[in-house]
Structures are given as structure tokens and as C-alpha cells.
Amino acid sequence: MELQALAFYVFAAITVVSAAMVVGSRNPVYSVLYLILAFFNAAALFLLLGAEFIAMILVIVYVGAVAVLFLFVVMMLDINLTELKQGFLRYLPVGATIGVVLLLEILFALGVLGASKGTVAELAAKGVPVSSVENTRALGRVLYTQYFYLFQAAGLVLLVAMIGAIVLTLRQRPGVRRQNVGDQLYRRRDKAVTVVKVPTRGGVR
Numbered sequence: 001m002e003l004q005a006l007a008f009y010v011f012a013a014i015t016v017v018s019a020a021m022v023v024g025s026r027n028p029v030y031s032v033l034y035l036i037l038a039f040f041n042a043a044a045l046f047l048l049l050g051a052e053f054i055a056m057i058l059v060i061v062y063v064g065a066v067a068v069l070f071l072f073v074v075m076m077l078d079i080n081l082t083e084l085k086q087g088f089l090r091y092l093p094v095g096a097t098i099g100v101v102l103l104l105e106i107l108f109a110l111g112v113l114g115a116s117k118g119t120v121a122e123l124a125a126k127g128v129p130v131s132s133v134e135n136t137r138a139l140g141r142v143l144y145t146q147y148f149y150l151f152q153a154a155g156l157v158l159l160v161a162m163i164g165a166i167v168l169t170l171r172q173r174p175g176v177r178r179q180n181v182g183d184q185l186y187r188r189r190d191k192a193v194t195v196v197k198v199p200t201r202g203g204v205r
Contacts, residue, residue: 008048017042032071039063053136 018038025031046055060187143151 004048008045011041011044011048014038014043028074029071031073033069035070036063036067039067051135052140053139 015038018034018041021034022031022038025034038056043055043058043063046052046058
């Protein structure tokens with residue numbers, strides 16, 4: 001138990017420090033690398049909780065896809081760091097307020113603030129057999145029964161974000177040649193193929 005508690009504090013401290021470095025780092029590439037480190041330590045925390053499925057999903061999806069995509073985009077774009085730092089102090093009160101609200105919500109959900117029902121300690125005191133069901137099956141039951149409509153709403157939000165990204169990238173730029181598949185498929189033979197009669201030892205002009 002002492003080893004597990006020590007591992008929890010180590011992983012939690014590294015996660016908090018790396019998350020702070022994601023925001024405070026001046027180099028955006030370093031910010032993405034710190035974000036990957038935070039994801040790995042968060043996955044380790046889920047392993048300590050016995051949620052192996054969530055830990056693997058965090059590593060595969062966020063580290064293997066999202067963080068690598070962020071790193072690729074950041075390295076391909078020409079980011080002006082001076083413009084990024086200009087609005088930091090202006091939006092600092094709003095960001096701090098949102099952070100405090102999220103912290104209060106987390107404390108309320110954990111039962112630290114107010115009287116909440118269904119916390120981990122209360123479930124353990126009531127003798128609920130939480131270890132009799134695998135975490136993957138338990139997560140599926142919760143997502144597709146109690147939070148089914150919210151799960152579908154999250155999917156719609158992601159769909160709207162994907163459509164918005166496609167619309168933003170498909171801009172009409174003057175002078176850019178685009179491929180027209182219809183014209184290529186329905187063009188006639190005389191416009192696609194040119195037959196040239198080459199004379200002997202004369203070459204093609």
C-alpha cells in the first residue's frame with residue numbers, strides 16, 4: 001500500500017508539473033512533448049486505479065494520434081510566439097476563473113465539498129461489489145445506459161467540429177489549380193490523346 005501511494009504521488013506530481021509546462025513553455029514543440037508526458041502519467045494513474053482499459057485508450061488515442069498530430073501541425077506551421085503571448089495577461093482572469101470553477105466541480109464530485117451521493121468511499125462502505133465486473137464492461141454499461149444521450153451528443157459535437165475543420169481548409173484561393181475529376185472522366189479521345197507522326201531521323205518538334 002505504501003508503494004502504491006508513493007507511485008501515486010510521483011505520477012500525480014509529474015502530471016501537474018508537465019501540465020503547467022504545457023501552458024508556460026515558450027516553445028510550442030516543447031509544449032506538445034510535455035503534453036505527451038502528462039498523458040503517459042495520467043495513464044499510469046488510471047492503472048493504479050485498476051482502469052486498464054481507460055489507460056490504454058488514453059495512450060493509444062491521445063498519445064498515439066492526437067498528440068502526434070499536434071506535434072506535426074506545430075512543426076509544419078510558422079507560429080509567431082510574440083502574437084501568442086500578447087493576449088495572455090488580458091485573458092488571465094477569465095482562465096483563472098474557469099480553472100477555479102472546474103476545481104470546485106471536481107472537489108464536489110469527489111465528495112470533499114457538500115453532500116454528494118455515490119462517491120467511492122460511500123460505495124465501498126455500502127459493500128457494492130465494484131470489483132466483480134471488469135472495468136471495460138462496467139464502462140460500457142454506464143456509457144450506453146445511463147449516459148447514452150450524452151454520449152451521442154458528444155459524438156455530434158465531434159462531427160460538427162470535423163465538418164468545421166473541413167470547411168475551413170477548403171478555401172477558394174485565386175490562382176490555385178484544382179483537379180476536376182468530372183472533366184477528366186468525360187473528356188473525348190481527341191482532347192486526351194495526340195497522335196504525332198514522327199519522320200525517320202527527324203525527331204519530334
